[in-house]
Amino acid sequence: MADEFVFQASGEACDICLGLDGATVPDGFTAHDNCLCQTIPKSQDKQCKSAAENIDFQNTADGHIIASFEVTILCPDGSTAGASGEVEVDPNTQNPISEMWDAIHDLSDDLCDSCEEETEPEPFNCC
Numbered sequence: 001m002a003d004e005f006v007f008q009a010s011g012e013a014c015d016i017c018l019g020l021d022g023a024t025v026p027d028g029f030t031a032h033d034n035c036l037c038q039t040i041p042k043s044q045d046k047q048c049k050s051a052a053e054n055i056d057f058q059n060t061a062d063g064h065i066i067a068s069f070e071v072t073i074l075c076p077d078g079s080t081a082g083a084s085g086e087v088e089v090d091p092n093t094q095n096p097i098s099e100m101w102d103a104i105h106d107l108s109d110d111l112c113d114s115c116e117e118e119t120e121p122e123p124f125n126c127c
Contacts, residue, residue, distance in 0.1 A: 004042040048112035049074040052104045067100035071107045075115035
């Protein structure tokens with residue numbers, strides 16, 4: 001089965017395009033002449049967006065490094081979730097930055113799994 005597509009309004013979209021933002025549309029759909037908006041595969045629209053902040057590093061008495069961080073995700077349905085995490089690394093055998101980013105990505109994936117799945121596709125209503 002072919003991928004479904006979602007209308008994605010551009011940064012300075014008109015009222016027509018804003019009303020269609022997120023609607024399921026045919027591939028290549030444009031709302032009007034000279035429309036700068038786009039259609040994207042629905043599978044790309046279903047991805048969570050994540051951000052990491054408040055990253056901090058602390059040294060422990062045994063020479064390890066503790067990297068702590070906060071992750072916030074935006075679910076495809078517009079809801080958000082967040083959590084804090086940390087990872088302890090031995091800098092003699094591991095790369096602290098790489099290990100921290102792996103832990104951030106793992107926490108982001110776990111949070112994204114908690115997003116509610118869309119139960120029913122929105123109908124296409126033009127204009």
